[in-house]
Amino acid sequence: MTNTQVTLIQIDNYGPWTVTPEPRREVDLQALQSRLYADLSQLFGNRNGYVFFSRFDNMIAVTNGMTIDAHALIQESIANRYPVTISLGIGVDRTPVDALGQATSRLQEAGSAQDRTRQEILRGEMLDESQRTDEDVQIAHFDVNNATGEYTDRLNEFDTFIQIEQGYAELMRYMRMAHDSLSFFVGGDNVIAVCSTIDRPAYEDAVEHVRSTVGVDLKVGVGRDRTAQDAGMAAKRALERCREKGTAVVLDL
Amino acid sequence: MTNTQVTLIQIDNYGPWTVTPEPRREVDLQALQSRLYADLSQLFGNRNGYVFFSRFDNMIAVTNGMTIDAHALIQESIANRYPVTISLGIGVDRTPVDALGQATSRLQEAGSAQDRTRQEILRGEMLDESQRTDEDVQIAHFDVNNATGEYTDRLNEFDTFIQIEQGYAELMRYMRMAHDSLSFFVGGDNVIAVCSTIDRPAYEDAVEHVRSTVGVDLKVGVGRDRTAQDAGMAAKRALERCREKGTAVVLDL
Amino acid sequence: MTNTQVTLIQIDNYGPWTVTPEPRREVDLQALQSRLYADLSQLFGNRNGYVFFSRFDNMIAVTNGMTIDAHALIQESIANRYPVTISLGIGVDRTPVDALGQATSRLQEAGSAQDRTRQEILRGEMLDESQRTDEDVQIAHFDVNNATGEYTDRLNEFDTFIQIEQGYAELMRYMRMAHDSLSFFVGGDNVIAVCSTIDRPAYEDAVEHVRSTVGVDLKVGVGRDRTAQDAGMAAKRALERCREKGTAVVLDL
Amino acid sequence: MTNTQVTLIQIDNYGPWTVTPEPRREVDLQALQSRLYADLSQLFGNRNGYVFFSRFDNMIAVTNGMTIDAHALIQESIANRYPVTISLGIGVDRTPVDALGQATSRLQEAGSAQDRTRQEILRGEMLDESQRTDEDVQIAHFDVNNATGEYTDRLNEFDTFIQIEQGYAELMRYMRMAHDSLSFFVGGDNVIAVCSTIDRPAYEDAVEHVRSTVGVDLKVGVGRDRTAQDAGMAAKRALERCREKGTAVVLDL
Structure with a gap:
């Protein structure tokens, strides 16, 4: 919890x-x-x-x-x-x-x-x-699949920015409404969400929601720990595993 | 031009x-x-x-x-x-x-x-x-009407942030599509747009578009000059006049 | 110790x-x-x-x-x-x-x-x-008596700087040779020394040495504690007491 | 001039x-x-x-x-x-x-x-x-010969610092008294002096004065130009030539 x-x-x-x-x-x-x-x-x-x-x-x-x-x-x-x-x-x-x-x-x-x-x-x-417990903080680190190849290296930078921004605006709203979670754009194509106790289907649902609503493809790594820093680092490592394995959601809980 | x-x-x-x-x-x-x-x-x-x-x-x-x-x-x-x-x-x-x-x-x-x-x-x-001419750069400085009273002092800060963010996401997209202009969130409830040669009705239209689409009330001051800095400062002063006069659009062109 | x-x-x-x-x-x-x-x-x-x-x-x-x-x-x-x-x-x-x-x-x-x-x-x-003990770190905070009135408000700024610098150069050398202590200029007319276990006569001697050698009048507050920060803050407060009382050395050990 | x-x-x-x-x-x-x-x-x-x-x-x-x-x-x-x-x-x-x-x-x-x-x-x-002319600003860039080999890699860092500091204290005083010039320590073993119109023998004299007084061996590159930045960069390049040629003074005037 x-x-x-x-x-x-x-x-x-x-x-x-x-x-x-x-x-x-x-x-x-x-x-x-x-x-x-x-x-x-x-x-x-x-x-x-x-x-x-x-x-x-x-x-x-x-x-x-x-x-x-x-x-x-x-x-x-x-x-x-x-x-x-x-x-x-x-x-x-x-x-x-x-x-x-x-x-x-x-x-x-x-x-x-x-x-x-x-x-x-x-x-x-x-x-x-x-x-305090080792489950207190759950952090999800999202990024956009192949953002450089799909957007940065192809579109006018503002149109890339619009894509990222629309993806973020939809994700932040959805995660707050559906999951009481706080999502923040942190630069590039990255969003970090501070989450309540939510599970794999919920992340899959969020990724799917953003894809179907605004057409932006996300993946997400999730970590949990005693502090933001430790949970956040676990999330980053989980996101690296998404990249290696080609999967949309990796949880390290 | x-x-x-x-x-x-x-x-x-x-x-x-x-x-x-x-x-x-x-x-x-x-x-x-x-x-x-x-x-x-x-x-x-x-x-x-x-x-x-x-x-x-x-x-x-x-x-x-x-x-x-x-x-x-x-x-x-x-x-x-x-x-x-x-x-x-x-x-x-x-x-x-x-x-x-x-x-x-x-x-x-x-x-x-x-x-x-x-x-x-x-x-x-x-x-x-x-x-180079004194009309080269046109800058518009938008902010949200009474953001502190309407949002900051009343809502959960994330819900305030969602309002501001949805307003921005809509404005940035509209100004780019309709007016070839680049709009950037710059903190608080402020957005600065680098514009093409657009006139009062176009700004009124953008403000109305954001209000009717996502329910966020904007005002905007517009300046034009030889450099970004001079045009931007004129825009800020024009925005101050919006505040004093209670109008949605002030152009200092 | x-x-x-x-x-x-x-x-x-x-x-x-x-x-x-x-x-x-x-x-x-x-x-x-x-x-x-x-x-x-x-x-x-x-x-x-x-x-x-x-x-x-x-x-x-x-x-x-x-x-x-x-x-x-x-x-x-x-x-x-x-x-x-x-x-x-x-x-x-x-x-x-x-x-x-x-x-x-x-x-x-x-x-x-x-x-x-x-x-x-x-x-x-x-x-x-x-x-670790509460006596591990001893910090001395020196400044120049009435530096603003004597120097800053009267001399060419470089000549003020020369005075401060000669005072510092002499103090740093003496404190190292006589007392195994490390003295650092930290801006203005201030020097902070990290000291070994030295007592009031030693500080009086250092102040007197600098006055007689290069003609710069110092005062010093000394603190001792478990960490640099706590010892340093005690030294600053002791220096304030020098100022109030008009004395050259105050120890808060 | x-x-x-x-x-x-x-x-x-x-x-x-x-x-x-x-x-x-x-x-x-x-x-x-x-x-x-x-x-x-x-x-x-x-x-x-x-x-x-x-x-x-x-x-x-x-x-x-x-x-x-x-x-x-x-x-x-x-x-x-x-x-x-x-x-x-x-x-x-x-x-x-x-x-x-x-x-x-x-x-x-x-x-x-x-x-x-x-x-x-x-x-x-x-x-x-x-x-304004191209001779308005004359900058001299001094450093200590083989400071790393002679001091940094051999002495307690504070004793190295004392050497550098005594060299600087003597140089700043001498250049001000003898040549109306302002010398500033800028880190490492470097001193930058803002000079009046002084010539090679004057620099040789300053280097010799510091060596004989406090035993610190300096070399110096000198540049002159319309602005501090250009004169300073010329001085740095002249100092590189000292290093290559093994000479104590190089003027690029």
């Missing part, structure tokens, strides 16, 4: 800041956002967590095993190095979507994302150390 | 590199990709260009005014600082999508994106200085 | 790389070196260690509490993100200088710093967990 | 910020400082300038060819991405030390480096475009 600890990272009052006193240069905002994400990826990654950039002003992390103190230290480290601050809400649940729901509520209860006085909130529930 | 110079930036042989000799840690790949993008954003930005992360292993830039030497210097600078190299294809056309088509073809003709021996390609056509 | 674990970080074959096939642009080398240092500062810092940039191609870290696995992970993370690799030698001793001596020997025995085939060495002795 | 445009970059009110409300974590300050330097190195480097980290809170740049607008854009870009702001003073003179003197005075006249209300000052004189 999965038991996922999810952290919502929200830049405080970011929208207003980007246009105060007048719109800031886009190239600086892009550098700011992507470096903030890179740093968070390392800060959470050093503690066996995963962060996804999602909307950049709101990022979502899987943080099984991370304490409230570790969260506080990350919050402080960002404040020491960036012109913006971050708020953190944390939730734990059998399904990733409900864990994120709790994490989100904790920030929403503290005030609006665009409330100037709501800064550096840190609230939430941690997974108790005694309750 | 727009005349857009577009550069395709492709990491050489990236997919294979990420799994050689075995899968590399995802948190490092994410840090690598997002910092590479941040650096390119600054390198092109310092020359009045814009870069969009799109798929991260393939990024798309608007580079009016940038010479082949400037491109070569950027290519060298990345090789000096990263474990990967980049190839650059450049195209110029009345429409952004055709300019990107040329840029893409130039790399495809040089070999596969996953060909180990195809490295640091630099090919393409530049916009001749004598032909 | 101090018992310091010291890690020597050496970029593999760096000198030759910087001029192959011809000299690389200095601005890229500077960005590469300083970002590598920033990343190491975070990677070691996330594990309660301190890194000093010293010569940038050779950096020195205090790593009490860090395992060989933690070192291996840092080594791998750098290889995943940089065009260069690093070797790590680790030593433990009563005095920091002897610990570094062991760390250095381990790399020297593995080959020259400019041997192309000597890559990613990882060798050394760790401080056994059972032997 | 050299004619050097020098910019002093000063972080506003940095010292107080680092200890407010209490001392900030050193590993964050180190990451902040070194990344700020890396970014400035790229921002100035993209405009053919050089920046030296010197004290990190005060950095010194050679900016021949850069306008006041380019300086303003860099200032704005840093404010958009960092929790601190920078002030810039600019001076031009036959000798680098006097150019820096003017740059320093402009900031000192605007207030103290630790005045909370003195922020983002931008003042100074630019080198007029019509007066």
